[in-house]
Every structure is written in structure tokens, then in C-alpha cells.
Amino acid sequence: MSIARDVALIAAAGFVAAGVALVWTAPAPLFSSDHAVPRVLELRLQDAQRRISALGFRPRFTGSEQHPTIPVGFVVGQDPPPGVILPPGSVVEITTSAGRAPVVVPDVVGFAAPQALRVLEAAGLVAATVDSVSEGADAPGVVVATRPPAGNTEDPGTTIGLVVSASTVGRP
Numbered sequence: 001m002s003i004a005r006d007v008a009l010i011a012a013a014g015f016v017a018a019g020v021a022l023v024w025t026a027p028a029p030l031f032s033s034d035h036a037v038p039r040v041l042e043l044r045l046q047d048a049q050r051r052i053s054a055l056g057f058r059p060r061f062t063g064s065e066q067h068p069t070i071p072v073g074f075v076v077g078q079d080p081p082p083g084v085i086l087p088p089g090s091v092v093e094i095t096t097s098a099g100r101a102p103v104v105v106p107d108v109v110g111f112a113a114p115q116a117l118r119v120l121e122a123a124g125l126v127a128a129t130v131d132s133v134s135e136g137a138d139a140p141g142v143v144v145a146t147r148p149p150a151g152n153t154e155d156p157g158t159t160i161g162l163v164v165s166a167s168t169v170g171r172p
Contacts, residue, residue, distance in 0.1 A: 034088070039083075055088075057086065059091075065077070066100060079093045108146060112141055113141050117162075131164070140165055141164060145163040146160055147162075
């Protein structure tokens with residue numbers, strides 16, 4: 001029985017020595033109150049702040065910026081990024097969406113109506129033919145004005161009216 005007891009004591013001493021070596025050589029504390037920064041992108045600002053605070057971090061709102069798809073008030077940026085390990089009390093900066101950027105109405109005067117429709121749609125606007133005129137028109141189907149005029153700033157999805165030249169065939 002003394003051999004079994006001696007082997008058990010040697011094994012126990014080996015485990016203790018291994019544990020001491022692990023603690024001594026570990027690059028960071030084995031038990032830490034540090035946490036990974038959570039992913040709060042695309043959450044409402046209030047929900048993101050709550051989630052960050054719950055882990056002991058301090059959320060800081062840094063402002064808003066335009067974003068083409070994320071609605072107003074939702075998080076579009078955070079610094080540091082998700083997964084970074086930080087000590088409690090560290091600041092996590094949050095940026096929210098200010099919505100889509102306004103669109104400048106492009107100058108489509110002189111374009112054929114179908115081409116003008118494509119240009120306006122590519123700019124994020126909705127085009128509609130609202131009127132036609134025959135005075136001073138060189139060719140039928142050409143845009144002679146927009147409503148609102150080119151250069152105005154509008155919200156994406158705004159309907160832009162096109163004034164198009166009417167056919168002048170057979171007229172003096």
C-alpha cells in the first residue's frame with residue numbers, strides 16, 4: 001500500500017507544480033474582469049448603450065452619419081470593434097445613422113425622356129412625366145424642364161416631374 005500512496009503523492013505534487021507553472025508563465029491573468037466588446041451594429045442607440053453598459057463599459061455617442069440602408073437612430077459604427085477585450089470602464093464609441101443622404105436633382109434637360117428616367121432612377125429619385133409643351137421644342141420626347149429644377153436637393157425617393165416636348169410634326 002505504501003507504493004500506491006507514494007505514486008499518489010508524486011502525482012499530486014506534479015499537478016500542483018504544473019498549476020504553479022501555468023499561473024507563473026501565463027501571459028495574462030487567468031481570471032480577469034475584462035470582457036469582449038459586444039457587437040451593437042444595427043441596434044437602436046438605446047439598446048446598444050444598455051448592452052455596452054451591462055458589461056461594465058462606458059458608451060459614448062459620437063454623432064450621426066448618412067447611411068444608405070440603416071434607418072435613422074440605429075448604430076452604424078462602433079470603436080473599438082466587436083470582440084476586442086477591454087477592462088471595465090473602457091469607453092466604446094457609438095455612431096448612429098442619420099438616414100440616407102439627400103440627392104441633388106441631376107440636369108436632364110435635353111435628354112430623351114427614357115434616358116432622363118434612367119438617370120433620375122440611378123440618382124435614387126422617382127421620375128414621372130407630368131406635362132408636355134410644344135413651344136420651342138426641337139424634337140418630340142425631349143426633356144425641357146424638371147420640377148423641381150436641377151440642382152435642388154431632395155430626399156431619396158422623391159418624385160421628379162418631367163416636362164417633355166410634344167410632337168411638332170405637321171406644325172408650322
